[in-house]
Each structure stands twice: as C-alpha cells, then as structure tokens.
Amino acid sequence: MPRLPRSFFARPCLQVAPDLLGLYLVRGDFAGRIVEVEAYVHEEDQACHARVGRTRRTEMLYGPPGYAYVFLIYGMYDCFNVVTEAEGSPAAVLVRAVEPVPPLEGGTDGPGKLCRALGINRAHNGQDLVDGALVWIERRNRKKVKIATTPRIGVDYAGEWALRPWRFIDADSPWVSKARGVKAPTGSASRPSRRSPRTR
Template identity: 50%
Template sequence: MKRLGRVFYNRPAIEVAHDLLGKYLVHVSGGVERVGRIVEVEAYLGPHDLAAHSAKGMTPRTKVMFGPPGHAYVYLIYGIYHCMNVVTDREGHASAVLLRALEPVRNVAGPTQGPGLLCRAMAIDRRLHGHDLVSEHFYIAAPPRAEPVVMVKRPRVGVDYAGHWAKRLLRFYIRGNPFVSKP
C-alpha cells in the first residue's frame, strides 16, 4: 500500500473528505498491523464553522488543527471515547476531517461504526494526537486496488448546537456499506 503524501492533505477539507472514502487507515501497534477501509467521514471547515472545535480559536486542545496538514487530531469525548480527525488545508486554517466509520480489513477487532468505536478497534488514543500521518506505523494509504465509491451526502451527526452549520451536507459515506454508522 502506498502512503498518502502531504500534498493529499493540503487541500480543502471537503475535497479531502471525499477522497478519503475507500482509503485505508493503517496503525501498527504492539507488532500488529491494523487496517480499516474508511467508509464514513465528516468535514469541519475551520474557525468560521460553528461545529468545528477550532471555532473557539486556538487552544492547547486545538493547536494541532492550526498546524500543518496531514497530522492526527485525536481528542476524548464523554471522558470515554477517543475520536480522530485528519488535519487538512493550509497551515493556520484549522480545518479537519473526522473519521466516522471503517470497514475492517485486517486485525481489527470490535465494532467500527462510529468515531469512538473506530478508535477503540484501531488502538487509537491521545498518544497519537499530533502524529504525522506521512510517517510510518500510523498513516492513510491508497488501497492495493481502487474500488468504485458511490458517495452519499448528509448533515453531520451530533452538532445541533451549531445553528445552520448543523444542516450543512458535510457528512459523506459510501452508499450501501454495512459499516456506516448512521445511514
């Protein structure tokens, strides 16, 4: 599998979100290579997007989002679940793509339908916050064979507080894939 390069991530979040569908998330941990096919994502467009964590400006938590593209933004929700975003666009823009669901490919145990479950199954936690996704052991790659993807657009999940941003069609998933969290 060929790892994606920095130029892939250095584009608007919506473009990266579309192109992440069907790619492979790879995490080598404890000598085990876990691989999952990305089947659902959400785009967060920067500080003007009221659903984005960056809407409150740069904080110790969101600093990674303002950094260079191609890094992992990993955070904890409800004190239980980790979630992973891929930082996109130019440095300082603070946009990202949340990985919402994976189709297990290799060595992935447990459910992967939802960002917290995905992280648990892939052994992703805060230790990977800020990790460079262009490096070894934790990266996104093109699959060995590209499979056709029919994309569905829907509103993001769980961002009702964000006013009109909650209704924007910024959640994308592969039509008919049984691993999508909320078809």
C-alpha cells in the same frame, strides 16, 4: 501500498473528506477501509472545535496538513481526525466508520468505537500521517466509491451549520454507523415504502 502524500491533505477540507472514502486507515497490524467521514471547516463553522480560536486543544487544527488530531469526547472515547489545508487554516476530517481488514473484535462503526478497535488514542494526537511510523493513510486500489452526503451527526448545537451536508459516506457499504439522531437518510434504501397506503 502507497501512503498518501502531504499534497493530498493540503487541499480544501471539503475536497479531502470525500476523497478519503475507500482509502485505508492503517494502525499497526490492523487497517480499516474508510466508509464514513465528516468535515469540520474553519473558525466560522460552529460545529468545529476551531470555533473557539487557537487554544492548546485546537492548536493541531492550525498546524500543517497530514497530521492526526485525536481528542477525548465525553470523558471516555477518542476521536481520530486528519488535519487538512495549509498551516494556519483550521480544518480537519473526522473518520466516523471503517470496514476492518482483517476482521476485528468490537465494532468499527462509530468514531469512538473505531479508535478503540484500532488502538488509536490521544497518544497519537500530533502524529505525522505522511512520514510517521504509528498511523497513516494509504491507497490499496482504485475502486470507485459511490458517495452520499448527509448533515453531520451530534452537532445540533451548531445551529444552521449543523445542516450543512458535510458527512460523506460510502453509499454501498454496510459498515457505516447507525448514526442515531439522523432523521432521514438522504436518498436510498431504508425509506418507508413509497406506496404505503396510509388509508384514511
């Protein structure tokens, strides 16, 4: 199955993010069909780790595209990101949920949970997704993905940047995370019945 080439990741982050939906994140004998991602774009994005500029932690974001950026959050969960755009341009895509194939123990609906289930941790930070042997992204089919967007999860501290619709999900997938903290899904299934009378 064809791995994605460097050129795929070298494009603008907001183009790469939705294009990752429907592709497969492969780690050892396991893989996950990507159904939910978020884009974190440049230093001005107050939700992006690069908002603090170059540090030991953010150095990966400034590196060349097609590498893994894995960080520890809340002292106990790892989050897997794909570095995008040219070297020197800090932008990455967080993988938030996958459909496990084959089925896995433990959920994969959430950035911390999918890393735990697939065995991804900080040792994978800096791994080459194009030529590396530990983790990569590949295409397994050309099936179309119906894409929906929402604001990103858990970044309310970022002010108006938190309102940008930079979370991309496969609108038809039941494997998307529950995303506590989201007020209202953008257009689809679980809205309150349209004609609920709300008598008064």
